[in-house]
Amino acid sequence: MAAGDGPALTGTARLVPRAPAMTRNADRRIRIAIGCAAAAVLAGFLVGALAALLLATGSLPAVASLLEDGYIRAIVGFTLEQALLSTALSILGGLPLALALHRARFPGRDWVLRLFLLPQALPVLVGALAVIAIWGRSGVVSDAFAALGLPRLDVYGLPGILIAHVFFNLPLAARLMLAGLDRVPAESWKLAGQIAMPPLATFRIVEWPAIRTALPGAASLIFMLCVTSFTLVLILGGGPGATTLEVAIYQALRYDFDPARAVSLALLQIALTAAILLAATRLGGDPAGGFGLGGDARRYDRKSRARDVADRTVLVLGIAFVAAPFVAVLVAGLRANLAGLVVQDAVQRAALTSLCVAAAAAGLSLVLSTAVLLAMEALRPTAAGAAGTAPALARHTLETTGSLVLVVPPIVVGAGWFLALRQVTDVFAAAPYVVVATNAAMAVPFIVRIVGPALSEEAQRTRRLADSLGLFGLARLRIVDWPAMRAPLGLAFAFALAISLGDLGAIALFGSQDFVTLPYLLLQRMGSYRTSDADGLALILGILCLGLMTLAERGFARRRRRA
Amino acid sequence: MRAPVDPGRTAALRLDDVRFAHDDLAMRFDLTVEEGEWLALIGPSGAGKSTLLDIAAGFVAPDAGRVWIGGADVTDAAPAERPLTMVFQENNLFAHLDVFRNVALGIAPNLRLDAKQRRAVSEALERVGLAGFEKRRPAEMSGGERQRVALARAFLRGRPLLLLDEPFAALGPALRREMLALIETLRRARTDAPMTVLMVTHHPEDAVGHADRVAFLENGEIVVEGATDDILSDRTNAGVARYLGTTSSDR
Numbered sequence: 001m002a003a004g005d006g007p008a009l010t011g012t013a014r015l016v017p018r019a020p021a022m023t024r025n026a027d028r029r030i031r032i033a034i035g036c037a038a039a040a041v042l043a044g045f046l047v048g049a050l051a052a053l054l055l056a057t058g059s060l061p062a063v064a065s066l067l068e069d070g071y072i073r074a075i076v077g078f079t080l081e082q083a084l085l086s087t088a089l090s091i092l093g094g095l096p097l098a099l100a101l102h103r104a105r106f107p108g109r110d111w112v113l114r115l116f117l118l119p120q121a122l123p124v125l126v127g128a129l130a131v132i133a134i135w136g137r138s139g140v141v142s143d144a145f146a147a148l149g150l151p152r153l154d155v156y157g158l159p160g161i162l163i164a165h166v167f168f169n170l171p172l173a174a175r176l177m178l179a180g181l182d183r184v185p186a187e188s189w190k191l192a193g194q195i196a197m198p199p200l201a202t203f204r205i206v207e208w209p210a211i212r213t214a215l216p217g218a219a220s221l222i223f224m225l226c227v228t229s230f231t232l233v234l235i236l237g238g239g240p241g242a243t244t245l246e247v248a249i250y251q252a253l254r255y256d257f258d259p260a261r262a263v264s265l266a267l268l269q270i271a272l273t274a275a276i277l278l279a280a281t282r283l284g285g286d287p288a289g290g291f292g293l294g295g296d297a298r299r300y301d302r303k304s305r306a307r308d309v310a311d312r313t314v315l316v317l318g319i320a321f322v323a324a325p326f327v328a329v330l331v332a333g334l335r336a337n338l339a340g341l342v343v344q345d346a347v348q349r350a351a352l353t354s355l356c357v358a359a360a361a362a363g364l365s366l367v368l369s370t371a372v373l374l375a376m377e378a379l380r381p382t383a384a385g386a387a388g389t390a391p392a393l394a395r396h397t398l399e400t401t402g403s404l405v406l407v408v409p410p411i412v413v414g415a416g417w418f419l420a421l422r423q424v425t426d427v428f429a430a431a432p433y434v435v436v437a438t439n440a441a442m443a444v445p446f447i448v449r450i451v452g453p454a455l456s457e458e459a460q461r462t463r464r465l466a467d468s469l470g471l472f473g474l475a476r477l478r479i480v481d482w483p484a485m486r487a488p489l490g491l492a493f494a495f496a497l498a499i500s501l502g503d504l505g506a507i508a509l510f511g512s513q514d515f516v517t518l519p520y521l522l523l524q525r526m527g528s529y530r531t532s533d534a535d536g537l538a539l540i541l542g543i544l545c546l547g548l549m550t551l552a553e554r555g556f557a558r559r560r561r562r563a
Numbered sequence: 564m565r566a567p568v569d570p571g572r573t574a575a576l577r578l579d580d581v582r583f584a585h586d587d588l589a590m591r592f593d594l595t596v597e598e599g600e601w602l603a604l605i606g607p608s609g610a611g612k613s614t615l616l617d618i619a620a621g622f623v624a625p626d627a628g629r630v631w632i633g634g635a636d637v638t639d640a641a642p643a644e645r646p647l648t649m650v651f652q653e654n655n656l657f658a659h660l661d662v663f664r665n666v667a668l669g670i671a672p673n674l675r676l677d678a679k680q681r682r683a684v685s686e687a688l689e690r691v692g693l694a695g696f697e698k699r700r701p702a703e704m705s706g707g708e709r710q711r712v713a714l715a716r717a718f719l720r721g722r723p724l725l726l727l728d729e730p731f732a733a734l735g736p737a738l739r740r741e742m743l744a745l746i747e748t749l750r751r752a753r754t755d756a757p758m759t760v761l762m763v764t765h766h767p768e769d770a771v772g773h774a775d776r777v778a779f780l781e782n783g784e785i786v787v788e789g790a791t792d793d794i795l796s797d798r799t800n801a802g803v804a805r806y807l808g809t810t811s812s813d814r
Contacts, residue, residue: 185653185654186654187651187653187654187655188654188657190620190622190642190649190651191651191655191668192672193621193622193641193642193643194620194642194643194648194649195643195668195669195672195720196641196643196644196672197668197672197673198672198673200673201672201673201674204674205657205660205668205674206657209657209659298622300621300622300641300642300643302641302643303641
């Protein structure tokens with residue numbers, strides 16, 4: 001390990017300053033080796049799941065025959081249809097909101113931007129419950145409709161899925177478009193102010209071109225998130241008419257026990273997500289992006305009464321739409337017998353299990369991601385040396401491995417290991433390990449994106465200095481890399497904890513009487529119609545995750561400001 | 564409502580005891596730029612030179628004090644209502660608009676132009692030596708050419724006061740001289756009085772030959788102002804001498 005060699009190498013370098021080349025290469029080699037090993041573990045886990053899927057059926061299913069299957073065609077069709085509609089609605093709704101948020105300066109604007117960060121931190125299962133509480137048959141909106149003599153809403157099926165997807169993704173769309181507007185140089189707003197550009201011309205000449213640059217990325221990202229949607233469709237969908245590929249995989253394994261069908265569906269899902277992810281990266285959409293509260297661009301718009309009224313209306317509607325589900329979770333949760341819930345043995349055990357799984361997953365994820373990142377830095381071409389194609393290729397491979405889990409959804413990974421482990425052992429005995437590993441893999445892309453830029457910035461600034469001082473091995477890790485990574489690693493850890501705490505994808509397959517996490521318990525209580533319990537659990541889970549993400553966001557904003 | 568009248572002479576620009584605090588720096592500006600004058604603002608980074616221009620242009624509201632332009636109190640006026648035009652160091656142009664439309668924005672903020680206005684835009688481009696560049700995009704031009712486009716727009720607007728926020732900082736010495744000469748020509752080509760220029764610069768030599776006066780800013784205050792040659796050869800003021808590096812030997 002590098003740990004043992006480090007100090008010795010540093011010592012040699014200090015004593016013999018003329019020959020640091022040797023030790024530098026050794027240091028590089030060790031970093032690259034550890035990083036490649038970490039990437040191999042990660043890839044092995046994900047690809048192993050795929051291999052297990054293929055082995056389980058014995059043969060590669062013919063894609064052509066898959067698409068002839070009416071049931072599968074219907075599922076693929078619905079998966080795409082709901083994703084397309086969700087994306088269109090999120091973008092169309094997010095556009096006026098982004099414009100209004102950028103134009104309007106009002107006290108509490110920061111809080112609105114924070115509110116728009118929240119849906120992504122909310123466990124999807126909790127969000128689904130909240131959407132039902134607002135838009136469901138006995139929800140707030142239905143009550144209002146009934147009072148007016150109108151029929152109550154039916155939230156199950158496509159409408160519910162769309163509402164929930166828009167709830168989660170409209171704020172994301174608005175934020176990505178807002179980020180586009182924040183990239184407009186300050187001089188452009190000054191220029192627009194100086195020539196008193198009318199509102200429509202400002203939209204045409206300044207705002208729209210800025211938003212347009214963010215659109216392809218935002219749209220492809222949201223489309224991707226909706227295509228891989230599992231929890232929302234599981235809760236709000238119903239029947240073959242409203243089932244996505246992910247849910248169908250789960251049903252094939254857990255209810256019908258039809259591994260062959262699960263494999264076919266999983267392969268279709270991977271092909272689909274790979275194609276979309278490829279398009280998304282081409283279009284500039286970063287599935288792990290969209291952090292921060294945005295800049296504080298000053299604008300000098302010409303006064304316009306009509307525009308102000310329109311902006312205010314949009315803001316009130318948008319804030320109400322995004323805030324209502326949170327209020328619903330809070331109100332319903334507080335109405336539940338929280339004290340009674342907290343002392344329940346099952347709840348305590350689930351909470352403890354959740355925390356253990358989350359801590360283990362976050363820790364594992366952090367170790368793997370850091371190893372990969374350090375290797376990627378070591379492979380970066382130096383300014384002076386000719387950049388070989390081999391290191392560049394290796395770097396690219398490491399980077400791709402980190403994002404692999406975006407293509408292979410947790411439910412597919414779970415399905416693969418479910419089928420593989422069934423051959424050799426009791427699936428449910430191995431469940432905790434698979435869930436921890438899956439959750440860890442899920443967090444890797446996010447950690448890489450949070451920690452990577454800080455590490456790479458520092459490395460570029462100090463690499464030549466550290467090299468010339470003969471700072472290698474552990475000493476370099478301690479003096480150069482660790483200070484640069486420490487703050488973002490803390491945030492990444494909180495992020496990974498929250499992802500694991502809220503996850504239902506992996507636990508849905510592997511959960512059992514002996515292995516229950518909070519989201520799984522919540523799902524069980526919903527299934528047995530213990531609604532009050534479910535509401536209380538949703539509040540607890542929501543507060544846990546939101547608290548962690550708020551910490552992460554705070555720290556991230558502080559780091560940004562300092563940078 | 565009658566606009567209050569500048570109690571002093573009708574200067575092109577007057578900052579009267581203007582105060583503004585930002586990032587622990589308490590700024591206080593008292594400055595008069597006479598009509599037709601060219602005044603250069605010099606001083607170390609962070610002294611408040613750009614802030615002074617932003618206050619004059621209306622992009623920053625002062626904490627206290629009054630801003631007068633052409634004898635009228637404009638302290639509370641929006642940027643567009645002030646009879647001035649500003650050229651920035653960078654990003655003067657919209658990257659997605661061609662040169663013609665970038666210049667046209669100066670007289671038609673919604674880009675709807677009649678034939679006469681279209682001619683005026685082309686003439687403005689001709690005057691800065693960019694005839695025939697109408698269809699070019701900013702990305703296809705050099706830094707100097709882009710600033711010429713910005714100047715074409717500034718002069719097309721026909722405002723009596725021009726604020727320059729280091730627009731030539733990124734250009735080489737020869738190109739900078741060329742640009743300053745161009746401004747000199749254009750501001751004197753006006754039918755009425757020559758345009759008043761307030762210029763922030765990092766290159767004191769830019770002031771030589773063009774600026775009538777130089778004001779030296781340090782720590783948010785104008786420490787000294789006077790005729791260009793006097794200030795630039797001044798060795799009595801420690802701040803100026805330190806900034807110019809002329810403490811011991813001549814430039």
